[in-house]
Amino acid sequence: MDNPSKIVNVKINQQQLEVLETLRSEGTFGDAIDDVILNVFRAYVQDVRKKKE
Amino acid sequence: MKRGAKRLDIELPPVTGRAVPVYKGEVLQITQVEGGQCVDFNCFNLRDYKEHMSVGHIRRQGLRFVEGHIIWSAPPRLSPMMYGLKIPETCVTDVLAARCSAQMFELLFGIEKHTNCTDTFAEAIGEFGLTPDDIHDSLNMWMNTGLSEDGRATYHWNTGVPEEPVELLAMMDVLAVPIVCGSGDILPTSNFTLKPISIQVYEKSSESDEQVADLESEYCSLRSQKSLDQFRTRDIKVDRELHQIPNYEPKFVNYPLVFDEVEIGFSEQDFKDLEYIRQNNFPGTDEEVVLASVMSWIRANRVHKDWALYNSGVKL
Numbered sequence: 184m185d186n187p188s189k190i191v192n193v194k195i196n197q198q199q200l201e202v203l204e205t206l207r208s209e210g211t212f213g214d215a216i217d218d219v220i221l222n223v224f225r226a227y228v229q230d231v232r233k234k235k236e
Numbered sequence: 237m238k239r240g241a242k243r244l245d246i247e248l249p250p251v252t253g254r255a256v257p258v259y260k261g262e263v264l265q266i267t268q269v270e271g272g273q274c275v276d277f278n279c280f281n282l283r284d285y286k287e288h289m290s291v292g293h294i295r296r297q298g299l300r301f302v303e304g305h306i307i308w309s310a311p312p313r314l315s316p317m318m319y320g321l322k323i324p325e326t327c328v329t330d331v332l333a334a335r336c337s338a339q340m341f342e343l344l345f346g347i348e349k350h351t352n353c354t355d356t357f358a359e360a361i362g363e364f365g366l367t368p369d370d371i372h373d374s375l376n377m378w379m380n381t382g383l384s385e386d387g388r389a390t391y392h393w394n395t396g397v398p399e400e401p402v403e404l405l406a407m408m409d410v411l412a413v414p415i416v417c418g419s420g421d422i423l424p425t426s427n428f429t430l431k432p433i434s435i436q437v438y439e440k441s442s443e444s445d446e447q448v449a450d451l452e453s454e455y456c457s458l459r460s461q462k463s464l465d466q467f468r469t470r471d472i473k474v475d476r477e478l479h480q481i482p483n484y485e486p487k488f489v490n491y492p493l494v495f496d497e498v499e500i501g502f503s504e505q506d507f508k509d510l511e512y513i514r515q516n517n518f519p520g521t522d523e524e525v526v527l528a529s530v531m532s533w534i535r536a537n538r539v540h541k542d543w544a545l546y547n548s549g550v551k552l
Contacts (some may be wrong), residue, residue, distance in 0.1 A: 191510075191522045196493040199527075202534060213358025217498050221506070224526055227533035228509040231517065 193220060237405075237447055239263050240439030251351035253360035253415025257282050258406040261440030261448050263321060266414050267401040269432040272394040273424040274417035276335050276353040276374040278361070279307055279317050279321065282409040284464060285366060286472065287313050291373035301375055304466055306455060307404070311526075312462040315478040316407045316455045324400035330379035333389055335371070336419040351418025351430070354408050360413050376417070377402055391424040400437075405457075407448055412506035500526065526540065 195203065195216075203219050206212050212222040240262070247269060248254055257281075258264045266275055281287035290310035297305045307318040323329065335353035342348055358368040378396035381389050404412070414435055420426020464470055468487070502510065510525055518528040 185468075186353065188504045189502045189507050191500045191502055191526055193498050193500055193523050194495045195498060195527070196495050198490060198493070199531070200496060206519050206534070206538070217500050219502050220498060220530055221502070221535050223530045224500075225299075225506070225509070227529040228513060230533065230536070231513065235516075 195220075238441050238443045240441040240444065242290075242436055243439050244437040245434065247432050247434045248414070249432045250415055250416045251356055251418040253356045253413060254435065255366075255411050256435065256437060257409065258404075258412045258437055259409050259440065260406050261444045262406050263438040263444060264318070264404045264406065264412050264414075265401045265403075265436040265438065267434045267436065268378065268396045268398045269434055271397045271425040271431070272378070272395060272429070273380045273431040273433055274394060274420050275377040275433055276357070276415050276417050276508045277377060278357055278372055278374055278413040278415075280361075280366070280370075280411040280413075281309065281315075281317065282411045285364075285370065285411070287315065288370075288372050289317055289375065291375055294375060295331040299331065301331055301377075306407075306451075307375065312460070312467075314396055314458070314461055316451060317410055318412070319405040319407055319451055320402075321405045322401070322403035324402070326397050326400045327378050327402050328380040328392075328395060330376035330381040332383070333376060333379065333381055333516070335374040336417065336423075337375075340421075341419075345422065348351045350418055350422070353415060353419070356415045356418055357413060360415055361411075364411060377414075394420070394425065394427045399550045405444060405447060405451075407451060 200216070203216055203223075206223060207214065207216060207219050212219040212226075243262075244256065246254065250273075253276075256264070266277075279289040283517050289307050293308040293310060293314065294301055294305065301307075301320060301323065303320050303323040305320045305323075306316045309315045309317050309413045334356070337354040338348070338350060338352050341350035341352060352468065353374060354368070354371060357371040357374075361370060366424055378394055380392040380394055382392060406412075414433070416430065416433055417425055418430065421428055421430045425463050510522060514520070518525050519534075520528065
């Protein structure tokens with residue numbers, strides 16, 4: 184992430200991490216857990232906006 | 237699906253019931269004789285009565301039990317016990333209302349002795365040595381209930397007809413207990429007349445065996461489905477009073493939870509999006525909004541599609 188304008192700290196437990204690891208292993212959301220979280224968040228936003236259109 | 241030979245065909249007059257062993261691969265048919273009669277249903281593992289169906293987990297498939305749904309036993313076993321082979325539209329099912337009881341009629345009408353599902357179940361399962369305490373929540377067939385806007389049960393005309401029976405395929409050896417509901421003469425569930433039903437059991441066939449095998453490969457493959465030998469405490473208590481076991485230490489799953497803190501760099505646009513989600517979906521802190529969004533996306537897009545059980549009700 185280049186020049187982030189704000190940092191959000193997210194606390195995840197080992198069970199949430201296990202679920203996120205499956206997405207990381209897919210390779211489409213990034214190689215690091217913070218990238219996976221950010222990109223899945225963006226995917227969610229996109230779905231919500233699409234649904235509201 | 238071709239069924240085997242009919243091995244049982246009995247009529248259950250009002251207000252009776254019958255506990256019937258139905259073996260793996262066999263089909264239990266429940267038929268209206270005149271129509272419009274509510275039927276309550278219990279189901280036990282014939283080989284281990286402590287495993288019985290869970291209406292709560294049937295309900296996870298939807299607020300109606302319909303064709304293609306599973307009668308599940310309670311977790312941690314969560315075994316498919318029976319499969320909804322045929323549930324006609326005229327059989328509206330109910331998984332919300334608990335079974336009726338004598339106490340309910342006394343509370344409602346001040347009468348002490350009225351036919352009721354609890355006492356009928358008790359008499360039916362007594363044939364197999366089960367007690368009234370072993371009765372569990374019932375799956376109600378031909379019980380046309382709804383929900384009012386304020387969350388109360390509503391009762392509508394019973395649409396059951398004799399030509400359209402229910403068929404349940406046994407996926408394990410079960411003790412199936414269909415009974416004539418006893419409430420419907422003074423409550424609306426059976427259109428104010430108590431009527432007989434009939435039950436038939438069809439032996440297994442090569443086709444029913446095949447269907448069971450298909451369903452087993454779909455629903456019996458979870459590593460977390462526990463069998464009795466995996467229970468830490470497995471003996472059935474014989475005394476009624478509860479006593480603390482000295483030095484017992486529970487071993488809770490994944491306890492204690494361990495947390496990692498992950499730093500996420502948000503762009504201006506991401507942060508605007510976060511505000512948008514906070515306004516429209518999750519009114520929490522930044523962290524809560526992000527976590528809720530991520531987990532909701534995963535739930536909507538990555539749950540195992542075969543497991544309808546946990547795949548419903550996802551709301552973006």
